[in-house]
Amino acid sequence: MITVTKTFFPPFEDYQAKLRQIWESGWLTNGGRLENELTLKVGQYLGVSHIELVANGMLALQLAIKALNLKGEIITTPYSYVATANAIVWEGCKPVFVDIDEKTFCIDPSLIEAAITEKTSAILATHVYGYPCDVEKIAEIAGRHNLKVIYDGAHCFGVKLDGQSLLVHGDISTLSFHATKIFHTAEGGAVVCRDENVSKRVYVIKRFGHFGEDDYQDIGINAKMSELHAAMGLCILPMMDQIIDGRRQISTLYDELIKDSQLYHLGAPQGVEYNYNYYPVLFPSHEDMMRARKALMDKDIYPRRYFYPSLNTLPYLQQAAYKACPVSESAAMRVLCLPIYYELQKEEIIKITGIILGTIK
Numbered sequence: 301m302i303t304v305t306k307t308f309f310p311p312f313e314d315y316q317a318k319l320r321q322i323w324e325s326g327w328l329t330n331g332g333r334l335e336n337e338l339t340l341k342v343g344q345y346l347g348v349s350h351i352e353l354v355a356n357g358m359l360a361l362q363l364a365i366k367a368l369n370l371k372g373e374i375i376t377t378p379y380s381y382v383a384t385a386n387a388i389v390w391e392g393c394k395p396v397f398v399d400i401d402e403k404t405f406c407i408d409p410s411l412i413e414a415a416i417t418e419k420t421s422a423i424l425a426t427h428v429y430g431y432p433c434d435v436e437k438i439a440e441i442a443g444r445h446n447l448k449v450i451y452d453g454a455h456c457f458g459v460k461l462d463g464q465s466l467l468v469h470g471d472i473s474t475l476s477f478h479a480t481k482i483f484h485t486a487e488g489g490a491v492v493c494r495d496e497n498v499s500k501r502v503y504v505i506k507r508f509g510h511f512g513e514d515d516y517q518d519i520g521i522n523a524k525m526s527e528l529h530a531a532m533g534l535c536i537l538p539m540m541d542q543i544i545d546g547r548r549q550i551s552t553l554y555d556e557l558i559k560d561s562q563l564y565h566l567g568a569p570q571g572v573e574y575n576y577n578y579y580p581v582l583f584p585s586h587e588d589m590m591r592a593r594k595a596l597m598d599k600d601i602y603p604r605r606y607f608y609p610s611l612n613t614l615p616y617l618q619q620a621a622y623k624a625c626p627v628s629e630s631a632a633m634r635v636l637c638l639p640i641y642y643e644l645q646k647e648e649i650i651k652i653t654g655i656i657l658g659t660i661k
């Protein structure tokens with residue numbers, strides 16, 4: 301069986317050595333040594349100053365919305381994983397969907413201003429697949445209308461734009477370290493803040509709002525990362541350059557194999573140092589995509605429809621928030637993410653593309 305991604309496991313002995321450290325410390329969670337070490341090292345690897353590790357990427361989004369005191373309407377992308385829209389609704393705000401740019405699949409900045417009302421408090425956009433949103437234009441619009449900006453950076457681990465981490469843009473960027481993501485801690489995530497005071501607030505509200513011994517400062521939740529999770533991250537982090545390089549080679553091979561076909565691989569734009577965490581291809585039609593998908597599944601190969609459905613069509617959001625987003629809806633019906641992971645073999649890639657190309661007329 302070949303799936304869209306395969307969780308990366310570091311050498312067992314490496315993890316075992318970390319477990320021994322945990323056993324010796326007698327400390328499993330609440331700001332443990334490994335969590336502190338991972339916070340420092342991930343911050344250094346990414347090149348960001350204010351980072352708080354959390355229990356998962358969904359909580360990272362919720363904490364971001366809370367830390368910035370967002371209310372009312374939040375302008376967002378329909379082309380992302382459901383967590384993005386769900387976090388907005390879960391925090392009592394209303395998602396206002398703005399269609400995507402057909403070149404990047406990220407929110408189309410030229411459509412944002414028409415969606416701003418007196419209730420708008422922020423823009424929450426996803427750097428989908430790790431392809432950068434138009435951060436300059438979004439910053440300019442946000443500045444003009446006094447809006448906060450959050451980026452769902454769940455796909456952006458290690459991505460650089462013009463030589464700088466993509467995560468430095470916006471008031472807050474969130475990360476997911478879920479087992480299916482390129483860098484993982486089994487479950488985990490992070491909140492990256494531009495402002496140190498906002499980061500301090502995230503630190504407090506991720507631990508119940510409970511600061512020191514008897515200091516209860518704020519309404520918080522529990523979003524802490526345990527030592528067992530941090531240990532996994534510490535084992536994988538030193539291998540990231542190698543992992544990204546392996547994925548780059550897979551992506552290049554796919555590119556060569558599909559270059560003369562009707563399939564369109566989005567790809568990261570110029571000026572982006574990419575992490576190759578997804579390999580999305582767009583088919584000419586929904587029928588073409590479904591036919592290829594079925595042919596693959598018949599051979600025990602499971603690509604994924606990332607991202608489907610277009611979030612503006614989610615049944616439970618229909619009444620509150622439906623607004624047509626034709627570019628996103630069309631993309632969601634035609635896209636397929638092909639298998640890409642460190643251990644994927646050259647022969648398997650040739651087999652996968654062979655099956656797909658055999659279904660395209």
Ligand SMILES: *Cc1c(COP(=O)(O)O)cnc(C)c1O
Binds near residue numbers: 477
């Ligand atoms: C994976 C993902 C999330 C959720 O992260 P978890 O760590 O699984 O909670 C949020 N947003 C996007 C875009 C994702 O891909």
